[in-house]
Amino acid sequence: MFINFFFELRKAKLPVSLREYLTLLEAMDAGLADYSVDDFYYLSRSCLVKDESNLDRFDRVFGSVFKGLEPPKEGETLEIPEEWLRKVAERTLTEEEKAMIQALGGWDRLMETLRQRLAEQKGRHQGGSKWIGTGGTSPFGAWGYNPEGVRIGQDRNRNNRAVKVWDRREFRNLDSSVELGTRNIKVALRRLRRFAREGAATQLDLGGTIDATARRGYLDLKMTPERHNAVKVLLFLDVGGSMDPFVQVCEELFSAARSEFKHLEHFYFHNMLYERVWRDNRRRRTEATATWDVLHTYPHDYKVVFVGDASMSPYEILYPGGSVEHWNDEAGHVWMERLLAVYSHAVWLNPMQEGWWDTTVSTRMVRQLLGGRMYPLTLDGLDRAMRELSR
């Protein structure tokens, strides 16, 4: 019945399955959305969408599939202002067409038929657009009172509601391709959680106790350590210059990461990784850490996250002495390769929009260096990055 709608949803990349579609049909069969498009909208939304980030996309598909399908409401349809129709007709009809109206019995007769049709309309709500919208088959469509169909349903609806529910698109800012607040980031980062038992044994291990008791013949209590999130993260943040517009989103990412990971080490760098990184941006000149020390201090099971826009001159990556701030004896890509040789799990988060990456040579190069593991700093990108890291 709504198979077209279903496939449009799938085409818009909404994760709907046959099972959900059948649930919707079952619900329709149970009469849960009788004769009201709003109810049908709510019902289908509840059946087919399972995540608030998809609500906006659903609204758009719903709007385009059921455009103009809003049936005229009872009572309201009978009050179509005649002058309004007459005016539209006068403006859009050719002389020939006006003559044809006369042949059909004149304007009043036509209005009469229209009223009849509208009255018939009440019962079969999905037929609504057919005879008005598609033209061709009915006198009203053929004469084209309105190039887009007489749109009786929509226009009348304006009396009680300015925009249809799904046209309001209230869920726009829940779409996962837009930027994020701290809380969202935390949720995305949680994908990286990996629980492991370490530390002091404080919890009763019931299974182990029963097992040991059965073996020994007396009560033998066994304890295990509590479970902790054992993921360790090294965070490298690009600061200054072209990163200034993204300060806020980086701050949010940082504060979310801080509360999410117990083992989080962060360092700053400028544009590209060289022989020095620093922990405190204000004292970067005096208190820098040698990158070698970082590589030697943190074991290879740390996961590395770079945050930066990777927009710089290609020389900064390719040549010794290419850095804009100081003389570097070894090129940026050498340091990057060194780091990647130690830490196999690494991603680069880029706050710039994904579509622009290919326009910057250096971004392409950094991406290549990381083996394509560059992700946009959106909820969706973060999600993909965390998936990559937890592999």
Place this chain on the structure above:
Amino acid sequence: MDQRFRGTDSYVATEDLMVAVNASIALQRPLLVKGEPGTGKTILALEIARAIGVPLIQWHIKSTTKAQQGLYEYDAVARLRDSQLGDARVHDIGNYIIPGKLWEAFAADMRPVLLIDEIDKADIEFPNDLLLELDRMEFHVYETKATVVARHRPIVVITSNNEKELPDAFLRRCFFHYIRFPDRETMERIIEVHFPGIQKRLVREALGAFYQIRDVPGLKKKPSTSELLDWIKLLLVEDIPPDALRSKDQRQFIPPLYGALLKNEQDVHLFERLAFIARREDQ
């Protein structure tokens, strides 16, 4: 069976919420409710139970909760102790099976409402472990080799704060509703329900201040419905006149008793800073 939910005298349900609730009641599938904290997710189950007059069984999930605990638990330690003391009960293993919340709901005389609160707090595997049980509304007790079948399929309401993503297979079996933050009109109805006969002017001023605070960019935690209700209660108790909420001369940019609305010292700082800037621009 006409058990339609239309909101209650103490709960304002929007139309889309009613459709979702009624669909899940009629088709006997679980209803998954998400939304900002403080928009009445947990209360919803309570009110559904009250509206259609059935008992409510609450199962609050913690990070340590296991799916098995909802079905039943086998108290092996008690049995071991009894066996060492020579208690006669030890011969019947059924004595040591403790039914969980799900079992309780399955065994109820009337069709109950089962609330599974904050399902996202539990381990990632938790929802998967309940798939079959919630779908078929039956489970097998391994120790006694008995199958527990629901006498009446309970109305299951599940809330989530989005801390973890739920598995697709689980989502497919649920109806979903996202409680949006109420608009001004709905909010006025909600306040009316909670404080009948409250001064219209106070509500108007309070809502104005409230939405103004929500619109301040960069707040760590935006105040929600439950905080607004607390705040209004405070305003009533302290007998604050509506005019006090209105002082638009920027000197009192921070509304009285703001502690009920802002729960975070950074937010309060931000607020004071904004007030300071506004004052400076004024001069």
